[in-house]
């Protein structure tokens with residue numbers, strides 16, 4: 001390795017691997033089915049550190065309302081604990097074991113692994129559910145992996161989650177909004193359902209804080225006397241041991257450009273280290289695209305076959321492209337996966353031997369005063385760094401190269417990140433709690449309370465949308481209907497309003513497109529061509545209406561992948577749009593709402609968009625030469641994003657879907673409006689905005 005690396009002072013312990021861990025290094029790898037026979041998988045299971053604790057886990061769960069399991073990354077918590085509990089009988093009599101994950105990709109991949117280990121078909125005894133996708137069988141599924149967001153949704157139909165005997169909240173250290181909300185609600189449910197068991201697990205969780213949160217006397221918890229033997233004090237189990245060693249290396253000196261440093265480290269590993277795939281953690285799609293390009297250019301400039309197979313991995317990537325990271329690298333090539341923190345927890349990518357950790361991730365920070373949620377590149381916490389390193393050492397020993405100094409790790413990095421709850425827009429959280437009948441949101445039992453300002457802002461938004469009434473209760477029927485739709489409340493309001501405006505067919509298409517990351521392929525060096533193709537679908541009214549043209553073209557092409565690539569559209573994402581739209585149609589039918597097309601009456605569509613997004617109205621500054629707009633609500637300076645159809649067109653009044661902040665605040669997905677529609681759609685809201693609202 002290059003000399004600037006220095007091994008970490010605290011070497012991770014070497015594992016006891018009595019049976020000789022190298023035995024199965026050379027075993028054939030494959031994507032979905034590992035190619036290992038069931039009995040080999042059974043042997044591998046038994047060698048995981050957590051296996052030694054099987055009886056202890058079964059005993060603790062039997063006797064404690066809550067069990068907290070802390071164990072190294074890769075020790076087998078996610079894949080094994082649900083199986084142990086199933087063996088102990090917790091999935092008998094029509095009951096199910098749920099295991100939540102913060103991320104969809106993890107849900108799918110651990111569910112497949114567990115199905116494989118149990119030698120059953122995915123979707124039968126072992127299933128999974130993520131938003132808009134349910135691969136379970138109500139009659140046969142015993143172990144269900146799902147995102148914590150989906151479990152929260154299930155509570156709307158079944159508030160006590162009666163079909164589950166045990167809920168395992170995995171990766172609880174991530175402290176996503178949904179995880180925190182779930183923990184508070186599960187604590188409440190336990191008071192009503194003494195038979196429900198909770199297991200909280202993570203490699204990097206603060207077990208004491210969690211234990212204090214869940215501690216309560218039976219009296220306090222309101223449990224009945226029949227549960228005399230049940231211990232209300234959470235049990236804490238520390239699983240000792242790690243699958244394989246991961247050597248940690250730090251930089252001798254800090255670097256100013258982590259992207260360049262990551263690329264150089266990939267190249268030096270490739271030239272100096274033994275075979276094995278590489279996983280690089282960067283911050284977002286832009287970083288990742290740049291790294292892919294730099295690596296590709298480097299190898300091209302040397303006129304050689306690099307021997308590298310480079311794969312990006314981020315949440316906006318279509319499913320098919322994401323799944324490539326699980327496949328074997330082409331023969332003789334070293335796979336390099338360049339990922340965001342989507343790959344930070346729960347994932348096992350079999351060939352990974354080397355991890356490169358940039359030390360940064362993109363994190364949301366919401367300012368309730370300006371009402372802007374920024375995605376900021378910020379240093380990660382020690383917990384994240386440990387999780388990243390833990391992606392190596394899962395099926396063989398590994399190395400982790402941290403692109404920062406050991407001193408930085410020890411003295412500068414926070415032990416844990418700030419919970420998402422304390423740095424996000426809380427509109428979706430508030431509506432969900434309201435839908436679950438929790439009225440006193442500020443008094444809710446939070447693991448860490450959100451800021452009152454953000455709460456108040458969320459209440460204001462929901463009130464202005466007509467979702468909450470003067471007593472801050474959900475309105476009938478709009479509030480309840482908006483809460484039923486698993487989308488951002490502003491999109492849901494747009495959908496509901498479209499039913500009375502007679503354009504729900506069109507708005508469902510728009511809602512589905514706004515629910516995926518981007519329907520366009522990444523232009524990567526072909527910006528001009530991509531812009532020209534985009535213009536074929538463009539209409540003067542803006543992006544939303546252009547989406548309707550794209551969707552129509554896709555259907556007319558017979559949902560053709562060729563048509564998509566000819567038009568710079570992402571085929572997988574377009575298929576997803578069709579799927580989401582179908583789900584939304586079914587949901588509207590269930591809610592008894594009418595599906596109707598406006599047959600080209602674009603004005604109705606624009607009015608429906610405003611019904612949801614009136615708060616995002618902006619006016620072009622009178623003498624602006626550079627396309628500067630000001631938001632009506634807070635007079636914030638904003639610009640139309642270059643990816644928008646309306647970039648450089650600059651209509652006088654617009655409404656946007658979301659803001660992204662880089663050098664400036666940019667509006668994405670923009671529609672031109674008539675300002676009088678704002679007062680028509682939301683007179684109560686614009687009444688207060690009069691000083692900023694010169695109608696012209």
Ligand SMILES: Nc1ncnc2c1ncn2[C@@H]1O[C@H](COP(=O)(O)OP(=O)(O)OP(=O)(O)O)[C@@H](O)[C@H]1O
Nearest residue numbers: 073074075076077078079080113203346348394395
């Ligand atoms: N898809 C897979 N392919 C090969 N091995 C796997 C796969 N999934 C899991 N394993 C093996 O099972 C082990 C345990 O994985 P598991 O996800 O249960 O660990 P964990 O303790 O939950 O880790 P983490 O805290 O990182 O989520 C891995 O270290 C690896 O050896």
